[in-house]
Amino acid sequence: MKKQSNKDLRILLLGLDNAGKTTILKKLASEDINHITPTQGFNIKTVQSSGFRLNVWDIGGQRKIRPYWRNYFENTDVLIYVIDSADRKRFDETGEQLGDLLDEDKLAGIPVLVFANKQDLLSAASASEIAENLNLHKIRDRKWQIQACSATTGEGISVCNKINPVNRILLMSIDWRFTSCCVYGGKNVGQLIIRESMICISEYSYLGLDLIS
């Protein structure tokens, strides 16, 4: 497998069908979201930020396509898991699916960011309700965060928000790279990455995310 450059991050966007993955992808890439169709296969977009290239892979969520998700696990830096917060009937299904993903060897330790999408709908469950439902608090083997959002309005997704999701993803990736490099490549490699990311970290330290420890 081609070695990725330190500036290239691989982000995997998964979730059930109709969760809003493609809309989030397009929103992150500042593209029009009016003509979206159900994803057959996958979509990929590259988002540039703070000198990093986030290669975001959005794979179809239809049951038939889910067995192929594993083809995309390799070298993932952050897993983004999208949930339709208004589709309460499928909370069990989406919880099981997420549980299966977290059990995958190839995704071991990889940080997960859960997007509690469709917050614009009246019937949407809150982020904390979803976190409870999915037992996110029981996750011990990786860092995780949950973000309430609405891909259609841009709330929680648009980069102009106070908490920019791209920075959040970036910080989670860098933290993961640092941790895994310290384990596999020694402290020096980890420090190299830290130095590269220094500017970005200081720029966004206001987020108060204590990621580098």
Add this chain to the structure above:
Amino acid sequence: MKSIYRWLTGTCELQRICKSCNETGDRTTAVEKSLGTSKTESLRKITTSLGINVNDAVQHIAVVKKINHESSINSEFICSLSKCLVQICTYSQLKDHVETIRSTTYDSNNKQHETMLMKLWDLLCPDNQLEQRISPQWTEIGFQGSNPETDFRGMGLLGLEQLVYFTENYTQVARKILSHSHHPTYGYSMAIVGIHLTNMAYSLLVSNALKPHFYYSNVSATLDEFHKVYCYLIVEFDSFWRSEKPENILIFNEIKEKFRLKTLQKLKTLRVLRSFELM
């Protein structure tokens, strides 16, 4: 340049176009280009505005170009200019009409929408009754899950209307394609692919790439004819997909793009999209 020609021949560009172009498509294309680049704003507007009365527009052009439209010498020109304008205006109206349908969201509380959806099932699977409205059976005809409602998305009612049009008018072909879509290796989700092809037909229309199809054929740009373009796409895509021998569904976007480019090429060279299967 135009003014030199005008002085030399005593005719305006539109008259020269109508005289020299024998083929309707060439004529309409050239007239549209000429009007679109005119110095007079009211002439440019004819090509872009909606709800234009062709007779009024022709009269207006004649006045601006100082052509006596009542004189018998010019009757041939007036007649062929009218034909061009009809083609240009119908295309704009079609775009508007299609946009209205596309922007209508599928609504399960709307009886008409629901009836249409059930019709699709009955036409495709006459021997297999749908047990209930929310049912995993919908995946058999290629929806993603138990409720097709969420699959129409950005294509709105247009996606459903075209699937129904196709299965209603070419029922046997549609059932054959459904059986192809169940192939163990080259299978795909028929309804979802259908919605993707609605998106393709829609984009071709909006980007004006479909103009040659309507300008060079004898058919006028009606909604019915637009749906026929969709039928063409679904039939041709099905055979293209199998001929590409895809490893699995994951390369769908790649093959769809190849197919789109091939269709664009056809619109450039053959201009009119026709499928033998649908004749």
